[in-house]
Amino acid sequence: MDLVQNLASLRRLRGLTQEELADRSGVSVRTIRNLELGRVHNPRRASVGLLAQALGMEGGAGRAGTAVDDHGHWRGPQPPAGPLVGSRVTQERLMQAVWTNQLTTFYGPGGVGKTQMALTVAAQLCTSFRGGVAVVELGDIPAELDELAGGTAVVLERVWQRLDHPELPLSPPSSASQDRPDTNLLLVLDNAEHLPSSVITAARHLLGRFPEMHMIITARRRLTERLGVNHEIQPLSCEPMYGVDLPGAPAVQLVLQHVGPGDRAASELMRDLPGVAELCRRLGGMPRYLEFAAERMRTVPLRLLLTSGLAPELLCTSDHFLLPHQRSLAASVGWDLGLLTEDHRRLLGRLARLPAAQFSIDLLVMEYERLGTRQTTSALTVLSDLMETALVTADADGHTFQIVDHVSAVLTSQNTCPPGARETGLPLSPTI
Known part of the structure; x- marks a missing residue:
């Protein structure tokens, strides 16, 4: 870690005031304040070494960065x-x-x-x-x-x-x-x-x-x-903070950053920032999915991506550094489904095929009873599990629920009940 760039964080992490750090290190409070504010770009190596030792950083200045x-x-x-x-x-x-x-x-x-x-x-x-x-x-x-x-x-x-x-x-x-x-x-x-x-x-x-x-x-x-x-860990906000323009919204910022400032697509996206924000909302502010979309927008226009209904097959990467279940939206959702029971998956499939996006508790219980199997878990417990895994979310009123947009897109594209573990990418044979 760069000590100078993270000095304030390290100091607070150790519960020290600027004055207490000055006493421990022998570096003046004024120098510490200027370093934390970024006013000093080339600090003296001796000062950095003293601060590193006072903060208990192994190796002192030689390892600070x-x-x-x-x-x-x-x-x-x-x-x-x-x-x-x-x-x-x-x-x-x-x-x-x-x-x-x-x-x-x-x-x-x-x-x-x-x-x-x-x-x-x-x-x-x-x-x-x-x-x-x-x-x-x-x-x-x-x-x-x-x-x-x-x-x-x-x-x-x-x-x-x-x-x-x-x-x-x-x-x-x-x-x-x-x-x-x-x-x-x-x-x-x-x-x-x-x-x-x-x-x-x-x-x-x-x-x-x-x-x-x-x-x-x-x-x-x-x-x-x-x-x-x-x-x-929360998704990125798709809305700008007060007093900040739309490009300052964290989710929008990530998309623009991942496309790359020198790319032709970047200039097109800057002319349609509301469209970028809409894309971010549909993907729930999820950084990895936003990166998938940014990669795709180097060749597919934003508006075409939106009108496609965020087709899951478009949201993927060829980056083989990632694990198989991390390389596409569909595989990631499949991994989540594979961690659930068969009743969870079948109920989610039934809910995805309902004509309306929102459903009530009563409708969920009715669909659960229609599964036709001997359930060992109550419908409310199943709903709680689906919400804990972020596959289903509650609406603002707290009385209706809906499947998360990108999850619904995956389920709809399959046009069938969600797959079991053997189709989700969960490792099922020894790879040790």
């Missing part, structure tokens, strides 16, 4: 190259949560940007941990392993592999501590929603055994209320 590039401090997928679009206040709040809690779960619907936010926060905190950051991808572990005794061992084995440590997952602490990795680190377990039991058991084991370790888990829904804290 290069920790992410230091492979001894960052292991795994790299954080975003530039700043995230959105609220800086939100990022600072999440930094504070991760710093003060051993476990923090970032949860939210697919495409909302949990991974990007987790990696950004981890990069900002990297130099605050002696062992740096280790990022472990869980999205390709088979979902059915969560029901087996070996699921936790698979998760832990991934962790040891990332730390380049040959220790067996559940073995007792080794007496030869000189070869052990520094466990004062920030561990990121990414894409954990399909392995809730295994991941939480692994987290309890790791945090109980290594009290200096902190952890971020990303998942599409809450995994537990009894361990750590949960923070919901």
Whole structure:
């Protein structure tokens, strides 16, 4: 993390005033204030070193701006190259949560940007941990392993592999501590929603055994209320803040940024900002889906994309760095459906075929009873599950509900009941 650019965040993270930081570092309050306001572009290296030491940043000035590039401090997928679009206040709040809690779960619907936010926060905190950051991808572990005794061992084995440590997952602490990795680190377990039991058991084991370790888990829904804290990652706002023009709306800003300022499509989009805002609303302000749309608009005009009804087959990417269920809108929604029961999926399919977009509780109960199977869960519980996974949302009055627009587009395009897990992209064979 760049200490100078993030000085105010780091200072507040440690609960210090500018005066207290000045006393600890020997750097004047005036210099600290000017650095935080961006008035000093080339600070003296000695001052940066003193501030780094006062803030407890491992490695001092030499690592203040290069920790992410230091492979001894960052292991795994790299954080975003530039700043995230959105609220800086939100990022600072999440930094504070991760710093003060051993476990923090970032949860939210697919495409909302949990991974990007987790990696950004981890990069900002990297130099605050002696062992740096280790990022472990869980999205390709088979979902059915969560029901087996070996699921936790698979998760832990991934962790040891990332730390380049040959220790067996559940073995007792080794007496030869000189070869052990520094466990004062920030561990990121990414894409954990399909392995809730295994991941939480692994987290309890790791945090109980290594009290200096902190952890971020990303998942599409809450995994537990009894361990750590949960923070919901919100979609980008499609409306500008008061006093800001439409291009300043975070969702619109992301689309324009992803298209690229030098692209011909960018100038066309600037002439139709209301259309861009409408696209953002239909996609619920979800960053990944907005990026898919931005990629498509390099060849397909905005108005044509809107009149197509946001055909799911148009919203995809060829970026194979992403997991299969992250490469298209349809695959992402399919992943969510695969995490639900057959009754959930069949009910959602029936609701998608109703003539009106909105439905009441009474209509939902009626459609649920028409499934013709022996239900073990009440209709209200099913509705709650669909809302928790952000597939269904309540209208402003709280009495009517509707399927989220982009989810409805996927279900409508299938023209059938939602698929089961085997059609959703959930990994169903060992890929360890």
